[in-house]
Amino acid sequence: xxxxxxxxxxxxxxxxxxxxxxxxxxxxxxxxxxxxxxxxxxxxxxxxxxxxxxxxxxxxxxxxxxxxxxxxxxxxxxxxxxxxxxxxxxxxxxxxxxxxxxxxxxxxxxxxxxxxxxxxxxxxxxxxxxxxxxxxxxxxxxxxxxxxxxxxxxxxxxxxxxxxxxxxxxxxxxxxxxxxxxxxxxxxxxxxxxxxxxxxxxxxxxxxxxxxxxxxxxxxxxxxxxxxxxxxxxxxxxxxxxxxxxxxxxxxxxxxxxxxxxxxxxxxxxxxxxxxxxxxxxxxxxxxxxxxxxxxxxxxxxxxxxxxxxxxxxxxxxxxxxxxxxxxxxxxxxxxxxxxxxxxxxxxxxxxxxxxxxxxxxxxxxxxxxxxxxxxxxxxxxxxxxxxxxxxxxxxxxxxxxxxxxxxxxxxxxxxxxxxxxxxxxxxxxxx
Amino acid sequence: xxxxxxxxxxxxxxxxxxxxxxxxxxxxxxxxxxxxxxxxxxxxxxxxxxxxxxxxxxxxxxxxxxxxxxxxxxxxxxxxxxxxxxxxxxxxxxxxxxxxxxxxxxxxxxxxxxxxxxxxxxxxxxxxxxxxxxxxxxxxxxxxxxxxxxxxxxxxxxxxxxxxxxxxxxxxxxxxxxxxxxxxxxxxxxxxxxxxxxxxxxxxxxxxxxxxxxxxxxxxxxxxxxxxxxxxxxxxxxxxxxxxxxxxxxxxxxxxxxxxxxxxxxxxxxxxxxxxxxxxxxxxxxxxxxxxxxxxxxxxxxxxxxxxxxxxxxxxxxxxxxxxxxxxxxxxxxxxxxxxxxxxxxxxxxxxxxxxxxxxxxxxxxxxxxxxxxxxxxxxxxxxxxxxxxxxxxxxxx
Numbered sequence: 001x002x003x004x005x006x007x008x009x010x011x012x013x014x015x016x017x018x019x020x021x022x023x024x025x026x027x028x029x030x031x032x033x034x035x036x037x038x039x040x041x042x043x044x045x046x047x048x049x050x051x052x053x054x055x056x057x058x059x060x061x062x063x064x065x066x067x068x069x070x071x072x073x074x075x076x077x078x079x080x081x082x083x084x085x086x087x088x089x090x091x092x093x094x095x096x097x098x099x100x101x102x103x104x105x106x107x108x109x110x111x112x113x114x115x116x117x118x119x120x121x122x123x124x125x126x127x128x129x130x131x132x133x134x135x136x137x138x139x140x141x142x143x144x145x146x147x148x149x150x151x152x153x154x155x156x157x158x159x160x161x162x163x164x165x166x167x168x169x170x171x172x173x174x175x176x177x178x179x180x181x182x183x184x185x186x187x188x189x190x191x192x193x194x195x196x197x198x199x200x201x202x203x204x205x206x207x208x209x210x211x212x213x214x215x216x217x218x219x220x221x222x223x224x225x226x227x228x229x230x231x232x233x234x235x236x237x238x239x240x241x242x243x244x245x246x247x248x249x250x251x252x253x254x255x256x257x258x259x260x261x262x263x264x265x266x267x268x269x270x271x272x273x274x275x276x277x278x279x280x281x282x283x284x285x286x287x288x289x290x291x292x293x294x295x296x297x298x299x300x301x302x303x304x305x306x307x308x309x310x311x312x313x314x315x316x317x318x319x320x321x322x323x324x325x326x327x328x329x330x331x332x333x334x335x336x337x338x339x340x341x342x343x344x345x346x347x348x349x350x351x352x353x354x355x356x357x358x359x360x361x362x363x364x365x366x367x368x369x370x371x372x373x374x375x376x377x378x379x380x381x382x383x384x385x386x387x388x389x390x391x392x393x394x395x396x397x398x399x400x401x402x403x404x405x406x407x408x409x410x411x412x413x414x415x416x417x418x419x420x421x422x423x424x425x426x427x428x429x430x431x432x
Numbered sequence: 433x434x435x436x437x438x439x440x441x442x443x444x445x446x447x448x449x450x451x452x453x454x455x456x457x458x459x460x461x462x463x464x465x466x467x468x469x470x471x472x473x474x475x476x477x478x479x480x481x482x483x484x485x486x487x488x489x490x491x492x493x494x495x496x497x498x499x500x501x502x503x504x505x506x507x508x509x510x511x512x513x514x515x516x517x518x519x520x521x522x523x524x525x526x527x528x529x530x531x532x533x534x535x536x537x538x539x540x541x542x543x544x545x546x547x548x549x550x551x552x553x554x555x556x557x558x559x560x561x562x563x564x565x566x567x568x569x570x571x572x573x574x575x576x577x578x579x580x581x582x583x584x585x586x587x588x589x590x591x592x593x594x595x596x597x598x599x600x601x602x603x604x605x606x607x608x609x610x611x612x613x614x615x616x617x618x619x620x621x622x623x624x625x626x627x628x629x630x631x632x633x634x635x636x637x638x639x640x641x642x643x644x645x646x647x648x649x650x651x652x653x654x655x656x657x658x659x660x661x662x663x664x665x666x667x668x669x670x671x672x673x674x675x676x677x678x679x680x681x682x683x684x685x686x687x688x689x690x691x692x693x694x695x696x697x698x699x700x701x702x703x704x705x706x707x708x709x710x711x712x713x714x715x716x717x718x719x720x721x722x723x724x725x726x727x728x729x730x731x732x733x734x735x736x737x738x739x740x741x742x743x744x745x746x747x748x749x750x751x752x753x754x755x756x757x758x759x760x761x762x763x764x765x766x767x768x769x770x771x772x773x774x775x776x777x778x779x780x781x782x783x784x785x786x787x788x789x790x791x792x793x794x795x796x797x798x799x800x801x802x803x804x805x806x807x808x809x810x811x812x813x814x815x816x817x818x819x820x821x822x823x824x825x826x827x828x829x830x
Contacts, residue, residue, distance in 0.1 A: 057593055246811075397657070399588075401812045
């Protein structure tokens, strides 16, 4: 094996490839994350449609593949072969470029998201600043798209979303600052802006920041949780694409692949902001009670969770196979679902084998692999909770009006987040 | 007018409209506004997800603020009133179902009663009870459809599916009764064509027990929902006096505090025999209209319950000649349709076809109030107000 591959694997410290200076592994990580996020977005598409359908007493996609499992793929193919329309009056170049901006912003954020202590592309020392800065570039894509369409509804949608995203960025930023303040409550008295550092600070202080200085951390988290829904233009703050008002908002004139890029960017941004929330307040990659239940036996039990989760998914799929009508019409679907269940079961088996093989927490390859899977698992699980919330909000709530949205942003969220920040600072000084 | 005068002290119908002033509204040319930005003139509709069909509203906007609106209608015009002049009275009856296709039964009731009044015949009691039951079920179905679409316009997707699920039960009863779900043609001039099927009473009673908790379910989703309150309270306010001046009727009028319901004011069919209340609102805003309609569904259930329990035996068809030939004369008869006062003005020249038939559609008249209600509000409110007026374009355009 060439040195540039092995040197990173052989290093004794858990570092991100970026920090270790291994460009090869950084590239591999980038590819993995890009593919992973794309798959997650496609999966989200199916999950959202299914969940919404079940909230709304209907079945959702059922025709393409067993239980509509292949629906996202069918959608993707449909979008790709669709006619690509650029309106005659549109600004061609900008119209073409706009979806890319949003997508770039949404995906660039993932460079600093820590799926584990070494499971990130790079550990930037200004990680959170970088993240907020890049993610707020996403609004540029929307504004430009609305303007380039040269049409009234997209223009109004774009103006709404720019005003909305800018307003909520302020409250969001202040909430983030109060979490960063908490990272400085250690012996040296210096905090950190590094995403990995923030999680490690929670580990050292032995508490997720959501529970720190109760209820200060909780309030800051709540502010962030609301602001991030507004930031990603999701219900009940989906004014920019309110279909009952502005037909489709800023992407009214878009179709086919270009439109799907907007969707990809939106879902990628949702996952990104959820990742920030998880990192800042919910202990990032840490499993529950890492300090309370720290015996190796507990480590082992918790490391079984990923495998067990996949085992449960496989069992659900098998139940689906069993519940399918016996008619020969469903034969292919039944076989397909059985294969899918077998695939899930195989993954589960693999994960369980790794968990058993790497149970001694050493720096062996199996051990590091096991740790890595653990970290990613808990991180993804926490993010998934937020994803579920996003869908739940959408199914439950009506949409806010533009002026009400602004009122909440500036008159409610901003003062509260400012107050929380000040009180956190004072309490922090008293207790340190 | 009598019931109205009992409730109000001054004769408001003669008063000038308090706030409707169209003199300074020019939808053709944009003016310069704040910071030299142009006013925006946009078309909402005729193809738009939230205009409930093919309504086209020209909006004059200053940013998001609505300076004025103009409704352009006629995209669904089929000339129903002219068709009536070339059809016999019997042949025309199914056409009225196509006006307000969300409340076909109510339309049919109004038409049949108008012709009966012209011919001076009366439907037998059993037919009248069947008419009341079906019409009130139709009112519930119409309000369900309104609730679902209105909530969807405001951004709550889920109530739409719940209301459609529950509306299905009513449509099943219609289907069992007369074979059709939407454009039912349930009644005939002089009574009903069909006897109730075996198990009709049971089906209706089952529906009542099924539906009572469902209204609570809708209300749990919306009535105290903060966002719903913010989106509907003080939005699209219209005073009782303005309603009367514009001829606005139905739940919109009642939500503005005017206790006017033709079922009580000029009882038709068998309505005088039932005990029910007329829900009214106070503020005349979108939220009050929502509450009034929710209450109306409960009151309709009360009426249906009483009617099913007391349904008399007997014939279902009155003494009507085979060929319907009303005497020379004219008649105006109106009923309380789900959306407001639905009136039929029929001029007969003694032949088998009406000389002139004019429909007073509640949606068309109520739609006039849109401009008054949305001036100065935001674009999102226009959608909410269109939804709360509860228009059906088939009826607006006829």
